[in-house]
Amino acid sequence: MHTYNTKFTLAAATLAFALAGPALAEWNEGGGEQEEALSLTPNLENGREVYEVCAACHLPEGWGMEDGTFPQLAGQHAVVSIKQLADIRSKNRDNPTMYPFALEKSIGGPQAIADVVAYMEKLPMNPDWGKGPYNELFPQYAKGKELYEANCVECHGENGMGIPEKFYPRINGQHYEYMLRQFEWIRDGKRRNANPEMVEQIENFTDEDMKAVINYASRLPVPEEDLAESADWRNPDFD
Template sequence: MKLFKILALAAVGLGLTALPASAWNEKVGEQDEAEHLAPNVENGRDVYEVCSACHLPEGWGQDDGTFPQLAGQHRSVLIKQLADIRALNRDNPTMYPFALPSEIGGPQSIADVAEYIAQLPMNPEPGLGPWEEGSAEYDHGKQLYVDNCVRCHGENGEGSAEKYYPRIQGQHFKYLVRQFEWIRDGKRRNANPDMVEQIQGFSNEDVEHVLNYVARQKPPQEMLAPSADWLNPDFD
């Protein structure tokens, strides 16, 4: 709590304000400005160097769920989440110091780094859950996905750039579980309220089963790196 108060005071000093949870996607402030700027991918690469310490040069994060895969995510989603963190509308004390304007720049830098990340090829071998296709747990997760998630996240977890629904296919299982539980339990304040309502009845087993299915959904082949050994040439 003390840390959050410190960050909130810092945000006020930067002219940033925390939005109420009900304002899920009003597209104000830096989010709106960044979305309307033409991105400079070269600057995005330079900005991403700060991010690469945790999310790795390839943008693949960690399969233990500590850090998410960012590579291949929709640019609009990346902009929204980064702007929300800077506005203290999404709690992320670990990332916040690295996302400050003094560290990476203003809305132009948000636009630039989001464009760079969105173009990175995705990890073809993300961290998976324990249940393979054909198991009862896999089938249960698939049915939960069809009944609850398809309308927003699409048939194959591709999300929607236009509607700010994230690409969840191929994301690390353990990261998905943590975020889903935080959304269900009200800990992630910038979550879509429609999703919060939709998943209130999910048990912890339901959560693991549906996200085991999600993590195993495959992005299009052209979005994947050639192998899990691929290294980002921009950071050789």
């Protein structure tokens, strides 16, 4: 399976964070824990053990739930997951369901964060993730493609791979229902750690625009080497 070099992306993100101007610093408020986790060398064996706490909701495979209750974590850039974990722990992102499980007493300190996100990044992704209802035959698909290319490509990339050095997540392979909920919260100001540039970019999207663009994003292909061989794949670490 293809994965990014975790050590490289952590180092690159640390450098980008250090060189960032005030605007990025204000948005990216993960705090000292985020910076420390970015600077550490991950221990994948410990990451596997820490992930046992996460597996109860996100599943042993890291695939989350198609109904959007829990996102797919497998294959996500480690630096993105570090930021989100640090934001939840510092209460810069509201997630009351996850908060108690993300605390240091539950999973450990910055080293544990670095370890578990590196482990998640290397998990093969679900080949049958939750997609939106409109395929290429529907006008909503074409509308979503147009909106995506005009508003999303610069940060998330043509194929939805994101930019780890800037903490922009990969969104290809993510469940439609999860992305739809997060998009709505970001648009409506309910997600406090959202990038303000994204908030401004999508603030005028109607509900129909939102559904169309997320439908398109949910149907972006995932590189074959990043996928599990089948939807029946089981994580051998949890057999």
